[in-house]
Amino acid sequence: MAFQIIDDLLDYKGKSELLGKPAMNDLNQGIYTLPLIYALKADPQKLGLLLQNAIH
Numbered sequence: 369m370a371f372q373i374i375d376d377l378l379d380y381k382g383k384s385e386l387l388g389k390p391a392m393n394d395l396n397q398g399i400y401t402l403p404l405i406y407a408l409k410a411d412p413q414k415l416g417l418l419l420q421n422a423i424h
Contacts, residue, residue: 376401 376394380403384391394401400408408415 373402376403380404 378387379391379394379401382391390396395404404415408419
């Protein structure tokens with residue numbers, strides 16, 4: 369479980385070259401990971417608007 373959380377965080381903060389996969393890939397695929405869920409909980413209006421704009 370700890371590996372998955374670290375992987376999820378790196379998806380937002382890491383660089384594609386270092387990760388070996390595209391950064392922000394989970395979000396681009398519409399996958400809401402634990403870091404995003406916590407961020408939404410902290411500021412749902414602001415982040416919700418950003419997510420809507422990213423999807424459309």
